[in-house]
Amino acid sequence: MSNSKKWQLHQVLYLTATISAITAESVRADISQVSIDTSTSQIPRLSEMEFPKTRAEWLSQDLPPTQVETEEVIEITGVRLTPTTDGIEVVLETAGGERVTPTTEVVGDALIAEIPNAVLALPDGKVFEELNPAPGIELVRVTSLPGERVQISITGIDAPPTAQVRMEAGNLVLSVVQEEAEGIPEIELFVTATRTAEEEEDIPRSVTVIDREEIEEQTNLTTNLPDILGQTVPGLGPPTQNFRDFPQTLRGRRVQVLIDGVPVSTNQNTGAASVLRSISPSAIERIEVVRGPSAAFGEGGTGGLINVITRRPSKDELISTVEARITSRGDLVADSFGNYLEYGLSGTSGIVDYVFNFSTEEIGFAFDGAGDRIPGEGNFIENSRNFNVLGKLGVNIGENQRLQVSVNHFDEDSEAEFINDPNVDDDPNADKARALAVDLNCIGVECGDGRQYTSLSLNYSHDSIFGSQLRLQGFYRRNYNLFGVPFEDSTSGNFLLGQQESERFGGRLEVETPFSETFNLLWGADYSNEESSQLYQILDDEFVTSGFRVARLDKEVFWTPPYKIENLGLFAQAKWDISPRWLVSGGVRYENIGVSVDNYTASLFLNEPIDVEGGSINADDVVFNIGTVYDLTDELSVFANFAQGFGIPDFGRLIRRPPSGFRSIANDLEFTAPQKVDNYELGFRGQWDSVQFSLAGFYNYSDFGVSFVQLTNPPRIDIARGPRRIYGVEATVDWQPSPTWQLGGLISWNEGEDDQDEDGNFDALGTRDIQPLKITAYVENETLPGWRNRLQALFVGGRNRGFESGADFVKIESYFVLDYMSSIKLGPGTVQIGIQNLLDEEYFTIGNQLFAPFSLTNRRAAPGRTISIGYRVEF
Numbered sequence: 001m002s003n004s005k006k007w008q009l010h011q012v013l014y015l016t017a018t019i020s021a022i023t024a025e026s027v028r029a030d031i032s033q034v035s036i037d038t039s040t041s042q043i044p045r046l047s048e049m050e051f052p053k054t055r056a057e058w059l060s061q062d063l064p065p066t067q068v069e070t071e072e073v074i075e076i077t078g079v080r081l082t083p084t085t086d087g088i089e090v091v092l093e094t095a096g097g098e099r100v101t102p103t104t105e106v107v108g109d110a111l112i113a114e115i116p117n118a119v120l121a122l123p124d125g126k127v128f129e130e131l132n133p134a135p136g137i138e139l140v141r142v143t144s145l146p147g148e149r150v151q152i153s154i155t156g157i158d159a160p161p162t163a164q165v166r167m168e169a170g171n172l173v174l175s176v177v178q179e180e181a182e183g184i185p186e187i188e189l190f191v192t193a194t195r196t197a198e199e200e201e202d203i204p205r206s207v208t209v210i211d212r213e214e215i216e217e218q219t220n221l222t223t224n225l226p227d228i229l230g231q232t233v234p235g236l237g238p239p240t241q242n243f244r245d246f247p248q249t250l251r252g253r254r255v256q257v258l259i260d261g262v263p264v265s266t267n268q269n270t271g272a273a274s275v276l277r278s279i280s281p282s283a284i285e286r287i288e289v290v291r292g293p294s295a296a297f298g299e300g301g302t303g304g305l306i307n308v309i310t311r312r313p314s315k316d317e318l319i320s321t322v323e324a325r326i327t328s329r330g331d332l333v334a335d336s337f338g339n340y341l342e343y344g345l346s347g348t349s350g351i352v353d354y355v356f357n358f359s360t361e362e363i364g365f366a367f368d369g370a371g372d373r374i375p376g377e378g379n380f381i382e383n384s385r386n387f388n389v390l391g392k393l394g395v396n397i398g399e400n401q402r403l404q405v406s407v408n409h410f411d412e413d414s415e416a417e418f419i420n421d422p423n424v425d426d427d428p429n430a431d432k433a434r435a436l437a438v439d440l441n442c443i444g445v446e447c448g449d450g451r452q453y454t455s456l457s458l459n460y461s462h463d464s465i466f467g468s469q470l471r472l473q474g475f476y477r478r479n480y481n482l483f484g485v486p487f488e489d490s491t492s493g494n495f496l497l498g499q500q501e502s503e504r505f506g507g508r509l510e511v512e513t514p515f516s517e518t519f520n521l522l523w524g525a526d527y528s529n530e531e532s533s534q535l536y537q538i539l540d541d542e543f544v545t546s547g548f549r550v551a552r553l554d555k556e557v558f559w560t561p562p563y564k565i566e567n568l569g570l571f572a573q574a575k576w577d578i579s580p581r582w583l584v585s586g587g588v589r590y591e592n593i594g595v596s597v598d599n600y601t602a603s604l605f606l607n608e609p610i611d612v613e614g615g616s617i618n619a620d621d622v623v624f625n626i627g628t629v630y631d632l633t634d635e636l637s638v639f640a641n642f643a644q645g646f647g648i649p650d651f652g653r654l655i656r657r658p659p660s661g662f663r664s665i666a667n668d669l670e671f672t673a674p675q676k677v678d679n680y681e682l683g684f685r686g687q688w689d690s691v692q693f694s695l696a697g698f699y700n701y702s703d704f705g706v707s708f709v710q711l712t713n714p715p716r717i718d719i720a721r722g723p724r725r726i727y728g729v730e731a732t733v734d735w736q737p738s739p740t741w742q743l744g745g746l747i748s749w750n751e752g753e754d755d756q757d758e759d760g761n762f763d764a765l766g767t768r769d770i771q772p773l774k775i776t777a778y779v780e781n782e783t784l785p786g787w788r789n790r791l792q793a794l795f796v797g798g799r800n801r802g803f804e805s806g807a808d809f810v811k812i813e814s815y816f817v818l819d820y821m822s823s824i825k826l827g828p829g830t831v832q833i834g835i836q837n838l839l840d841e842e843y844f845t846i847g848n849q850l851f852a853p854f855s856l857t858n859r860r861a862a863p864g865r866t867i868s869i870g871y872r873v874e875f
Contacts, residue, residue: 204627293645
């Protein structure tokens with residue numbers, strides 16, 4: 001202590017002592033009349049007190065330690081976060097178990113607690129930070145402040161959390177709860193697993209949920225939803241690196257895709273279908289994937305369900321988001337650049353809430369790992385521009401009722417400046433597809449690829465009607481695909497352009513009745529009506545004679561004639577909490593499907609035209625499911641289920657290329673009876689403080705499966721029916737060894753066989769159904785506060801079984817891809833960096849390998865190193 005400060009302190013002590021002594025004398029005088037013996041009093045008399053008289057005398061004396069030392073500083077040596085049922089506990093460990101008393105205040109969406117006379121003494125540094133430690137909580141940050149203070153900041157996503165403070169075993173514990181903001185109920189009419197809002201750990205089957213944070217992180221690499229899902233979902237085929245769903249199956253079977261419960265999948269599942277690319281990731285709040293067949297939403301989900309849930313309104317009056325990004329898909333080659341722009345706003349005002357999101361993206365040309373231009377034909381991501389608009393408006397009618405209208409529109413088109421060189425097969429030195437520059441003059445036809453997807457829904461809910469919850473939905477959906485780059489019909493030599501269109505409308509009714517706190521019943525009905533067709537435009541001979549430069553319409557022919565599918569389903573699903581640790585659920589669904597087609601002539605890709613008499617057929621069946629979850633411990637649970645799925649074959653494939661002797665829809669289509677899939681699954685889920693894992697094995701079987709047969713003369717694909725079995729194993733693990741490190745990954749393997757001759761001998765299925773082994777891994781680190789880095793890897797194994805059985809024309813080769821992502825908080829927003837295919841590998845995806853034997857024009861390499869840099873800000 002300096003002499004000046006010591007002198008000032010002595011002066012204060014002198015004045016204090018003097019005042020105390022004078023006060024004591026007064027007290028003696030006042031009580032002298034009272035019979036009290038003051039001779040033994042410990043209060044000193046003023047005359048008995050001796051004080052130094054000069055500054056030098058004061059400074060020469062040492063004061064007692066109790067007079068000069070301040071309060072002992074508390075050291076906080078550790079910070080732990082412990083999840084609870086309704087939030088988290090923030091535990092601050094102190095070196096000596098001292099009692100501390102923080103002050104708290106609310107600033108915006110953050111709860112701020114401050115501990116005086118304390119320092120942060122963590123082994124890893126002076127700051128503790130954890131992003132998204134619990135639902136509704138965005139950030140927990142503990143840091144030292146000047147003046148020996150420690151601050152705990154707990155930021156909610158849409159509202160500030162609340163906390164109760166207590167001391168426990170010498171540690172300070174903040175029990176944090178994130179309350180739901182008033183006035184905005186959960187807007188989720190249809191949850192994919194059981195169509196009711198359930199905790200993931202209570203669902204007796206394998207479920208993957210991809211939240212908004214993970215979607216935003218993956219869009220640093222790509223906005224192509226099939227690739228995001230292929231990277232993150234066990235059991236789903238790996239990224240396709242194009243617009244098509246092919247050959248991305250889920251557990252070896254078809255997947256049903258919904259947007260807010262509206263079915264966007266279509267019965268006509270051609271190789272050009274791209275329903276997974278029917279919405280921009282910017283419009284998505286989260287994605288729920290149910291792996292395995294499910295009757296919850298009816299026909300089509302024999303492999304599982306993917307329910308895309310669109311953005312939800314902010315609980316604030318107005319929140320805006322802006323993001324801009326540039327991307328190069330060829331190591332900064334000039335015409336490989338593209339750009340992305342997004343603007344979104346949402347909010348709540350009284351009983352009304354709203355969401356608006358707009359995004360647009362321009363995609364440049366792509367170059368492979370060898371530096372060669374990739375021909376942009378057949379739904380590949382090339383030289384295109386897209387935009388997506390999402391609009392939602394909701395009104396809360398009183399306390400229990402809600403009305404909401406939602407619309408989403410995705411539109412994309414690309415120009416054909418480079419086509420697939422049709423002469424590549426005549427080049428003995430060629431080993432892959434080759435781009436050919438063209439200046440197409442299109443007369444009477446649209447050249448280039450295009451996709452348009454529109455979904456519209458009107459939702460009404462009543463949370464208390466005769467003791468039940470009522471939910472109603474009406475919807476309309478339209479899919480349109482234009483594959484407007486000319487390709488050759490090998491049977492006729494003509495060049496074609498194709499269009500595929502599907503429209504669907506319908507409605508859903510759900511009633512959920514809780515009979516007790518442990519038992520509830522969900523029942524209802526679904527109806528939909530879909531019409532699909534596939535039109536081809538045949539070009540005249542000038543396209544060839546002009547050197548592929550003049551595309552003139554000769555005539556239009558339906559490859560798949562218009563056909564209609566009507567679907568009615570009735571269902572009931574019950575859930576029973578037998579005990580706090582044991583849950584059982586099960587249900588039944590009746591499905592009726594009708595198909596009708598007018599008279600038509602099948603001619604494309606056939607040696608001779610076939611006249612077919614139109615008509616209609618009906619198929620119906622009942623499917624069941626039952627499952628159970630049992631908590632072995634508070635952290636570990638086991639689940640098992642038996643579930644049946646209901647599906648019908650792709651009628652478009654059946655009627656556009658009829659088999660020999662097929663002349664009548666009503667009389668010759670008996671083999672299109674419904675496909676019922678029996679699925680058995682057993683799995684485990686674990687949830688500890690720093691480790692989460694899942695493990696599941698499955699086996700499914702169908703008596704009347706749908707298989708695609710490779711025919712060689714000419715090379716084409718036909719359809720066969722027969723028993724089919726598929727089985728596999730899936731596992732995921734995530735580990736947070738410290739607040740700044742995360743790592744994990746997934747592995748999925750499946751195999752399958754069918755018996756087309758029904759002689760008891762099963763042969764391996766082709767790779768268009770059974771995806772090879774897929775392994776992903778990631779490691780993520782918060783290198784500095786606000787700067788996060790992530791490496792993620794994808795390995796796709798080889799597969800020979802399909803080739804050996806004759807189901808494939810080629811052996812599938814393995815490949816490995818490494819990606820890098822980084823986010824840096826800068827100013828009011830975040831800089832986002834993504835590098836896809838970091839090592840610039842030249843590889844071929846499964847779909848491009850499968851069709852290579854037909855022609856080298858199908859053997860297109862995947863893009864090489866792709867670099868993306870963007871900035872995102874919310875205000």
